[in-house]
Amino acid sequence: MNRTELARIAQAMVTRGKGILAADESSGTIKKRFDAIRIESTEEHRRTYREMLFTTPGAAESINGVILYDETLRQKTRDGKPFPDYLTQQGIIPGIKVDMGAKPLAGFPGETITEGLDGLRGRLSEYRQLGARFAKWRAVIDIAPGIPTSFAVKANAHALARYAALCQENDIVPIVEPEVLMDGDHSIERCEEVTDSVLSTVFRQLHEHRIYLEGMVLKPNMVISGKKAANRAAPEMVAEATVRCLKRHVPPAVPGIAFLSGGQSPTEATLHLSLMNRMGSLPWALTFSYGRALQDTALKAWGGRSDGFGAGQREFAHRARLNGLATAGRYTPDMEKQAA
Ligand code: 13P
Secondary structure (H helix, E strand, C coil): CCHHHHHHHHHHHCCCCCEEEECCCCHHHHHHHHHHCCCCCCHHHHHHHHHHHHCCCCHHHCEEEEEECHHHHCCECCCCCEHHHHHHHCCCEEEEECCCCEEECCCCCCCEEECCCCCHHHHHHHHHHCCCCEEEEEEEECCECCECCHHHHHHHHHHHHHHHHHHHHCCCEEEEEEEECCCCCCCHHHHHHHHHHHHHHHHHHHHHCCCCHHHCEECCCCCCCCCCCCCCCCHHHHHHHHHHHHHHHCCCCCCEEEECCCCCCHHHHHHHHHHHCCCCCCCCEEEEEECHHHHHHHHHHHCCCHHHHHHHHHHHHHHHHHHHHHCCCCCCHHHHHCCC
16 A cells, blocks of 8 residues: 555545546446436447546536546547546546445345445456546445434445455545435434434444545535425535534544535535535535536536537536535535526
């Protein structure tokens, strides 16, 4: 393990003014996204769509990392340049999703365990040769009556820590992503209670697995009301509760926290991030690692049409720029009206 290298990459991933694009949808997930705009999920459509995002003019001004999926890491631009090489040339760090998805946890109805540890050491070493400098593993914690159980939280935290240790052994920065889902009608208080216990368990496991905290990035959910909750908490409350919860559990040795968007609308996700970054000095950088909140409008504008390529790029550039401003607390909702 090269600690200096790990810390350098982790710092670069959370540079102020920039964030990470999560474009690591598995084949199943991207098919769902394409179905919604009635495009067939062929390998070439998936390649073209990713090329549209990655070659967006000016993207590197607000994006400093992209999470790829196995297939995408091996694909090339139209001009024949492998995506990881293209991104690296733009000053964007390529990363790779390495988990194999959340599967039902036997004996615990309604709960999941993320798989993918078997053979991971070998895969990480190949991914590094292909250009990946960081990785992502997502644990999924659902809130519903009677769940999550402390057993499922612990099992997922243990797997996250084992993954993180293997990454660091291979000089790859782990993005540690314990996602508490915002599905359902739970209150923000319930989300805080669960997120609190998840982060506490995750950092305990990271410690026990001897993770080098300076060489990792945390990717958490925000503390937020369930999507179907009757009275959803205001943006200022989300920002406050999220920072309060993180301060209780995330050691200052961790260089940065890059949020997932988790089903928030693009504008909500940007506003929440900006409000948090206006809350005075914090011990870590707070940035974004959004999937849907960065891509939804671009995907629709593209619509799978070759004449939608430019419109898709303009939408993506617009959201990337606004989120970049949010990392410095400089986003305001009236900026949405300015032309994409
Ligand atoms: P969302 O921002 O769409 O939640 O995706 C981020 C991600 O990488 C989930 O693993």
